[in-house]
Amino acid sequence: MKFGFIAHARWTSELRKIFLLRHDVSLIPFKSNKAIEKKSLEAGLIKDIFTYRKVLSAQKTRCSGRVFCVFLTPEQLLENQERAVELVVEACSQAKEWGAEIVGLGAMTAVIGSRGRETNAQSPVPVTTGNSLTVYSSLKAFQEMVKKLEIDIHRQKIVIVGFPGSIALAITRALLEEGVSLVLVSRRTTPFLKRFMADLDEATRKKVEISSDLPDALSKGKIIFSATSSGNLIDPDMLQPGSIVFDIAQPRDVINKKEKRKDVLIIDAGTVSLPRTTLFNYHSISLPFFSFLTLPAWTWQFREQHFLNYSGVGPYYLPSCLGETITLAMEGRPESFSLGRELPLDRVREIGRLSEKHGFIFDQFISFDRGISQEQYGRTKKALNNAH
Ligand SMILES: NC(=O)c1ccc[n+]([C@@H]2O[C@H](COP(=O)([O-])OP(=O)(O)OC[C@H]3O[C@@H](n4cnc5c(N)ncnc54)[C@H](OP(=O)(O)O)[C@@H]3O)[C@@H](O)[C@H]2O)c1
CATH class of the missing domain: 3.40.50.720 (NAD(P)-binding Rossmann-like Domain)
Incomplete structure (x- = not known):
């Protein structure tokens, strides 16, 4: 099963980086923070920024996924919720077009729209906040x-x-x-x-x-x-x-x-960390703006250490909301597993057990x-x- 994941910029400096790295031919990355934020809101940009070609679980189950970024900061998402939900739903539609059957909402994209409920109601694929x-x-x-x-x-x-x-x-x-x-x-x-x-x-x-x-x-x-x-x-x-x-x-x-x-x-x-078995396959990931990721596998350790470890896309220190999305894809369960304020504890334990079964690491x-x-x-x- 394919999964999608919706991310956003954490700070304005990340918006600037995203504009730069996606090679947009414009002067926007060199403008003031205010100008960059204004442009992001007006343009409503959404781009895919990362693809997991193959994630292999400890059960030998495979899935693939793509991360879509809504070009807004947390403050912009919270202050312009109607517009933000519209963009997140659009990102879910793009994920579906790519083939995703389940979409995870990252960080603030899960907080807006009644904690995922509004987004889920409008999205063409089931979404989960990943909060469990x-x-x-x-x-x-x-x-x-x-x-x-x-x-x-x-x-x-x-x-x-x-x-x-x-x-x-x-x-x-x-x-x-x-x-x-x-x-x-x-x-x-x-x-x-x-x-x-x-x-x-x-x-x-x-x-x-x-x-x-x-x-x-x-x-x-x-x-x-x-x-x-x-x-x-x-x-x-x-x-x-x-x-x-x-x-x-x-x-x-x-x-x-x-x-x-x-x-x-x-x-x-x-x-969480991706299943250890994944590491052997992880170098097949394509990152649109870092073509050096196609370098031989022996460079993996260096790249992992310096570029990917703390990037939020793994293999270590992945946000658990993404971990939940991958687990549901591994299980072949395109379900809105976590939505809204109330998260039943038996569901929290269930998703934890499934993630551990697939080899996710929590320590x-x-x-x-x-x-x-x-x-x-x-x-x-x-x-x-x-x-x-
Ligand atoms: N690490 C991960 O994998 C991961 C995964 C999911 C979410 N997150 C993050 O976890 C955080 C919480 O997510 P959530 O889904 O639980 O959001 P949520 O349901 O909106 O809960 C946030 C709570 O924080 C309260 N709050 C806001 N500002 C506060 C302040 N200054 N002092 C005290 N309370 C304050 C809010 O109060 P009101 O009720 O008054 O608004 C709300 O009750 C977010 O930052 C989200 O991005 C991380």
């Missing part, structure tokens, strides 16, 4: 860290920023099943919050605090999941020594400061696109335990 596997992989990362740093979760308060978003809500429900104490950071009080609290049994309700004060919440807990639709709202200096942040948001919620703290861990969460961790040293783990563990 994102929740699964974030919780897997949490479990790995708990083991690695020997954390007693019942002695911690866990902070969840971006409640009651789709990802934050499912993570909350999963952690409540573990009986841990939570601080939920929500930017406004809505009837949903009241209903959510009212539906909890009394013992569980006592373990849940809702806050709209982010700095205060971060002073109460050191294990933090963050999945807002705003980005750039956690200054690392606000974190207590020994804090561990699972930053799921795209764009990131934690501000990428030049000077990195040595006593905290900020994990780029929500990522590779990075921070701001870079590997994490053993010293960093050690220092965070020490700071976390000191403060008990």
Whole structure:
């Protein structure tokens, strides 16, 4: 089965790069940020930017896929939702024309249009937000860290920023099943919050605090999941020594400061790696603007290291929303698997199990696109335990 995936630019500088790399004969890449953003919105450009000729699963199942980029930044997608949904639907139609039977919505393209529902209603192929596997992989990362740093979760308060978003809500429900104490950071009080609290049994309700004060919440807990639709709202200096942040948001919620703290861990969460069996086939990928990818296989390691590792297209550190799309294609299930705010936990576990069956890997961790040293783990563990 073929799959499609819809991406967008993360920053204006990426828009500039995309304009440049696609060899558009124009002066746009050299103009001001404002001019580039205006042009993107007016032109409504969509281009395919990456093709997976063959992804091979641990079950020897194969699929192929193509990534289509909507030339808009996250802010533009959120501020011009009607236009943005139109463009995402157009991108889905292009994916269908190419042969895709299922389309995954990347990052903000999954947030707009009632969290994928409007897009799904208008798209000629089923779409999925990929949020179920994102929740699964974030919780897997949490479990790995708990083991690695020997954390007693019942002695911690866990902070969840971006409640009651789709990802934050499912993570909350999963952690409540573990009986841990939570601080939920929500930017406004809505009837949903009241209903959510009212539906909890009394013992569980006592373990849940809702806050709209982010700095205060971060002073109460050191294990933090963050999945807002705003980005750039956690200054690392606000974190207590020994804090561990699972930053799921795209764009990131934690501000990428030049000077990195040595006593905290900020994990780029929500990522998976393609099945290891894929690596032997991965060099057959074609990247329209990098013809050097047809170079011999021995150069693979170098290219992977320098160009593809942190590009968002794999083989390592793929967003889980893309991982979910590939898993559904491997399974031959063209279904709108994840849509809307509510993600049932049994579906989260189901897609996790299927991804693992196909060989997806969940235990590779990075921070701001870079590997994490053993010293960093050690220092965070020490700071976390000191403060008990
Ligand atoms: N890593 C991956 O593979 C992956 C996959 C999917 C999604 N994502 C990313 O994950 C993030 C969340 O996605 P989602 O689908 O859960 O989105 P969502 O359902 O729209 O949830 C986002 C939540 O964040 C809240 N929020 C926004 N700004 C806030 C702030 N300043 N303080 C506190 N809360 C704030 C929103 O509040 P309101 O309800 O008031 O709007 C909303 O409840 C996005 O950045 C998305 O791109 C990553």
